[in-house]
Amino acid sequence: MAKKRGTETVRDMVLSMAAIGVVVGIIWFFIPHDENHDPVQVVGYRVELDQARRSAPYPVAAPEGLGKGWRATSVTYEDTNPKAVHWHLGFVDPQNEYAAVEQSNADAEAFVASVSHDARKSGTRTVGGETWDRYEGPKYDALVRQKGGVTTMVTGTAPADRLAELAAALQERSGQ
Template structure:
């Protein structure tokens, strides 16, 4: 056999070997992808088993009531107006958020949020800043109506909106808003419980 024929045989064998390596690489890649999918299925199965066997109660109340005594004392000492908070509300009214900002876009702002007995949101919002802008923000754009509601001898203007309704009372130096998803009866109940004090 000539040297040229020997060289051709070597070349053919080399090309044949390259083809085999490509097939092996392709098969290896398929196995890796399949192994990843199987691993994910095993993990998901494990998570499912843990979820099923660890006790959990879907009926538990996800709302975590908070105490706001310290924040209220601090706000009453710092605010330039009498800060309002409810007195005598039943325990079915759960405080969920509290905040006092001495300097904000709306001046000095007091916020105290609740979930009412019907699991609706109601909040007390106060500010010494520009009234209309403040009311628009905390009520999410509720609009003033011509209805005025008397609560304990004080007049509150009703606002109605797509997200929140509100009762609004404007006094010299402070605007007080009771707003949320609660019914007007619920908002009035919260407004009637408010006592405003300075620290």
């Protein structure tokens, strides 16, 4: 004879919870756990870089010879508007801080404000023999260089020395 609804006991509830706990424990046991796993998803960017260098109306910048520990995490090339071609290459530095190379032939002031999340100019810095404008903001800091109608930015949460390291490694090329 079936129990009448509403007559369950605390004992029934404890037994149900124990059964659920056993199932959860078994599932947890079979799921791999790797404490040394790097949560950063690394991407290759050579194909996109070659495409951008072939089609961009300006020499496209990408780092060469960055130190160990730098990992590329994102890459995009947007050329639907020939007056606002945008190259982006994102990295995580050896201390797991974000840094990115951003380039565009769009209006420099609007481009810098948009990409740096409204960082403000705070001075200059010489990197690799070239003068870059320094920007500081609530979200990102940046190094910005304007040359030949193209704005090149190195921006992110990485400290200023890491941003300078990335900027110093940039090589600009086109038409490969």
